[in-house]
Amino acid sequence: MLLGLTGSIATGKSTVAEMLKRRGAVVVDADQVARKVVEPGSLGLNRIKETFGSEMLTADGQLDRAKLGELVFADEEARLRLNALLHPLIMDEMKRMTAESLDKNPKSIVIWDVPLLIEENLTQFVEQVIVVYVPQAIQLKRLMERNHLTKTEAIKRMQSQLSIEEKKKVADYIIDNSGSLEETERQVDQLWRYLTLKSGSDQP
Numbered sequence: 001m002l003l004g005l006t007g008s009i010a011t012g013k014s015t016v017a018e019m020l021k022r023r024g025a026v027v028v029d030a031d032q033v034a035r036k037v038v039e040p041g042s043l044g045l046n047r048i049k050e051t052f053g054s055e056m057l058t059a060d061g062q063l064d065r066a067k068l069g070e071l072v073f074a075d076e077e078a079r080l081r082l083n084a085l086l087h088p089l090i091m092d093e094m095k096r097m098t099a100e101s102l103d104k105n106p107k108s109i110v111i112w113d114v115p116l117l118i119e120e121n122l123t124q125f126v127e128q129v130i131v132v133y134v135p136q137a138i139q140l141k142r143l144m145e146r147n148h149l150t151k152t153e154a155i156k157r158m159q160s161q162l163s164i165e166e167k168k169k170v171a172d173y174i175i176d177n178s179g180s181l182e183e184t185e186r187q188v189d190q191l192w193r194y195l196t197l198k199s200g201s202d203q204p
């Protein structure tokens with residue numbers, strides 16, 4: 001079974017994905033795959049160098065993530081160009097990882113943790129969409145704290161994605177992460193019970 005887990009930036013996708021992983025889910029994390037496809041020597045990194053110039057690389061040949069982030073979250077056209085370069089590579093790798101897990105265990109509960117699941121129309125590949133929700137005021141606060149951003153910088157990042165209120169409307173299942181982590185754990189327990197029943201999985 002393949003499900004999508006999404007939310008908007010800093011609403012708590014990774015937090016919930018980790019909770020699901022502890023219960024036995026196989027999580028395929030798009031942000032991690034996005035790092036893998038730009039490792040030194042990769043096709044992804046070469047594409048970035050050709051398009052945005054070698055100033056996007058650090059002295060030791062790694063992607064300068066802070067610099068590229070500054071550019072793409074301030075310039076929508078650059079962000080769309082970056083997406084066009086990397087998304088096909090990310091998708092291929094995510095599909096490969098998913099097929100590998102399901103081959104090994106057809107009853108696996110595979111979760112795609114993808115921030116842009118809805119924006120990029122990837123909902124077509126998953127059975128159901130789980131949205132991790134917090135109101136925008138909490139999202140802004142957590143994003144500023146986690147990434148040490150000013151309010152203006154954080155708002156720019158939030159605006160590069162569909163708003164969490166819009167994503168909530170598309171959800172088959174909503175996890176409200178605005179309370180304590182314990183409250184979120186309880187909701188994840190309930191979700192996990194539902195998923196294991198649905199998948200016929202023998203996992204607890």
Ligand SMILES: CC(C)(COP(=O)(O)OP(=O)(O)OC[C@H]1O[C@@H](n2cnc3c(N)ncnc32)[C@H](O)[C@@H]1O)[C@@H](O)C(=O)NCCC(=O)NCCS
Nearest residue numbers: 008009030031034065068069072079083086115116160161
């Ligand atoms: C721009 C980059 C270099 C910034 O790196 P950085 O380490 O600062 O951030 P990180 O990758 O951890 O992403 C943090 C969050 O930013 C948001 N985000 C990342 N890329 C994008 C994007 N292209 N559009 C909108 N939001 C994005 C997501 O919510 C993500 O969870 C990096 O995010 C990147 O390579 N993005 C392009 C690939 C992509 O679209 N990734 C998203 C998953 S498909």
Ligand SMILES: Nc1ncnc2c1ncn2[C@@H]1O[C@H](COP(=O)(O)OP(=O)(O)OP(=O)(O)O)[C@@H](O)[C@H]1O
Nearest residue numbers: 008009010011012013014015142146177179180181
């Ligand atoms: N219930 C909670 N209470 C307090 N802080 C939380 C809670 N859930 C998550 N956080 C914090 O909020 C921040 C965002 O959470 P997380 O990194 O899981 O979000 P994300 O949606 O995966 O973000 P991104 O889109 O950037 O990948 C983190 O610093 C995390 O520790």
